[in-house]
Every structure is written in structure tokens, then in C-alpha cells.
Amino acid sequence: MYSDSVKTEYSRLAKGYDSRWSFYVNATIGETLNRLEIKQGERILDLGCGTGVLIQRLLDVAPKSEVIGIDFCAEMLAIAKQKLPESVELKLGSADNLPFSSNYFDIVVSTSAFHFFRDPSQALQEAKRVLKPNGRLVITDWCYDYLTCKVCDFFLRCFNRAHFRTYGVAECQAMMQSEGLQEIAIERYKIDWFWGMMTATAVK
Numbered sequence: 699m700y701s702d703s704v705k706t707e708y709s710r711l712a713k714g715y716d717s718r719w720s721f722y723v724n725a726t727i728g729e730t731l732n733r734l735e736i737k738q739g740e741r742i743l744d745l746g747c748g749t750g751v752l753i754q755r756l757l758d759v760a761p762k763s764e765v766i767g768i769d770f771c772a773e774m775l776a777i778a779k780q781k782l783p784e785s786v787e788l789k790l791g792s793a794d795n796l797p798f799s800s801n802y803f804d805i806v807v808s809t810s811a812f813h814f815f816r817d818p819s820q821a822l823q824e825a826k827r828v829l830k831p832n833g834r835l836v837i838t839d840w841c842y843d844y845l846t847c848k849v850c851d852f853f854l855r856c857f858n859r860a861h862f863r864t865y866g867v868a869e870c871q872a873m874m875q876s877e878g879l880q881e882i883a884i885e886r887y888k889i890d891w892f893w894g895m896m897t898a899t900a901v902k
């Protein structure tokens with residue numbers, strides 16, 4: 699299965715992930731936090747939380763919030779567990795079948811994971827389901843509108859089975875719209891000469 703190739707890839711990368719990707723992760727998470735507008739005490743889900751860097755940063759800005767992480771790679775979660783307080787719940791599970799009740803979270807956020815999701819519409823439906831009415835969905839990922847990302851996407855599709863596909867602003871907007879999300883706003887930006895990103899925000 700293709701999702702197994704993502705798990706295999708990240709179980710291999712888990713130990714070195716934080717140091718190898720530190721610039722990229724800090725930049726993308728910083729951009730995401732700038733667009734989150736968290737209020738103290740909000741319940742937040744980090745989808746594809748990996749090694750838990752975003753969860754750490756969320757707890758820094760909103761220590762009274764309940765932050766839960768989910769990822770389907772046990773090795774990435776093991777690294778997250780080492781650095782997060784024990785009170786943080788980390789779930790092994792997939793974005794397309796979330797083990798949470800409906801209307802549970804104030805915010806669902808995801809950084810650099812969406813381009814791995816084999817069924818992005820199902821993942822959006824699930825994110826919407828677990829959000830409370832008026833809850834916010836915030837997704838940061840590579841943006842296909844940038845030439846460097848197009849080239850990167852092409853090579854990864856040819857040579858890396860874990861990779862699935864990246865999306866441009868218009869496609870992302872259309873996917874969110876067709877899942878019935880409201881107030882969709884997508885900003886694209888570069889974090890350096892290579893990485894072209896976008897952050898999409900929407901309301902249930």
C-alpha cells in the first residue's frame with residue numbers, strides 16, 4: 699500500500715528529522731502560528747504532527763490549551779513523546795479516519811503533511827467533522843504554483859514512492875469549497891529561494 703511507503707519513509711527519517719529539517723520546520727511552523735490566532739483554552743488537533751514541534755510551539759503560546767497530535771508513523775510519535783509533557787495526547791492513526799468524536803476541536807491544524815494524504819477529500823471531510831461549528835481549519839503545505847515546487851513534485855513522483863502530490867492555490871480552494879468549508883483564504887509565500895508554501899484557513 700502507498701500509505702505504507704510513507705510510514706516506512708518516516709520511520710527511517712524520524713531520528714534525524716528535527717536536525718535535518720530544522721530551518722524548514724521552524725519557518726513553516728512560524729508562518730502557520732502567525733495565521734492561527736489561538737485563544738487560551740482552545741482544543742487543538744495537529745494532523746500529521748510528526749515529531750511534535752508544532753505542538754511544543756502551540757503550548758508555548760497557549761499553555762492552557764489542550765493540544766492533541768495524530769500521526770500514523772509510530773517512530774515520529776516516539777520522538778514527539780520524548781519532548782512533550784506527558785499530559786499531551788499523541789494518537790497513532792490516519793488523517794482519513796480520525797479517532798475523535800464529531801464537533802470536538804476548536805482548531806484543526808496541519809503542517810507539511812497534506813501532500814502525503816492519499817485521499818485529501820476524505821481527510822478534509824474528517825477534519826471538518828471533528829471541528830466544532832465555527833471551528834477553524836489551518837493547513838500549511840508546499841504550493842504547486844511555484845516553479846521550484848513543481849520541479850520538486852515531479853522528481854519526487856518519479857523517484858519517491860512516499861510522495862503523493864502537491865496542490866496549487868486554486869485546486870486547494872476548490873477542494874475546500876467542495877467539502878463545504880466557509881471563509882476560505884489561502885496565502886502563498888516563500889520561506890527561502892526554494893520552498894514556496896501556502897497556508898489555507900477555513901471555517902466549518
Ligand SMILES: C[S@@+](CC[C@H](N)C(=O)[O-])C[C@H]1O[C@@H](n2cnc3c(N)ncnc32)[C@H](O)[C@@H]1O
Nearest residue numbers: 708746747748769770771774792793809811814
Ligand atoms: C513532513 S512530516 C511533517 C511533520 C510535522 N507536521 C512538521 O511540520 O514537522 C509529514 C508527517 O505526516 C505524517 N503523515 C503522512 N500521511 C499521514 C496520514 N494519512 N495520517 C497521519 N499522518 C500522516 C507522516 O507520518 C509524517 O510524520
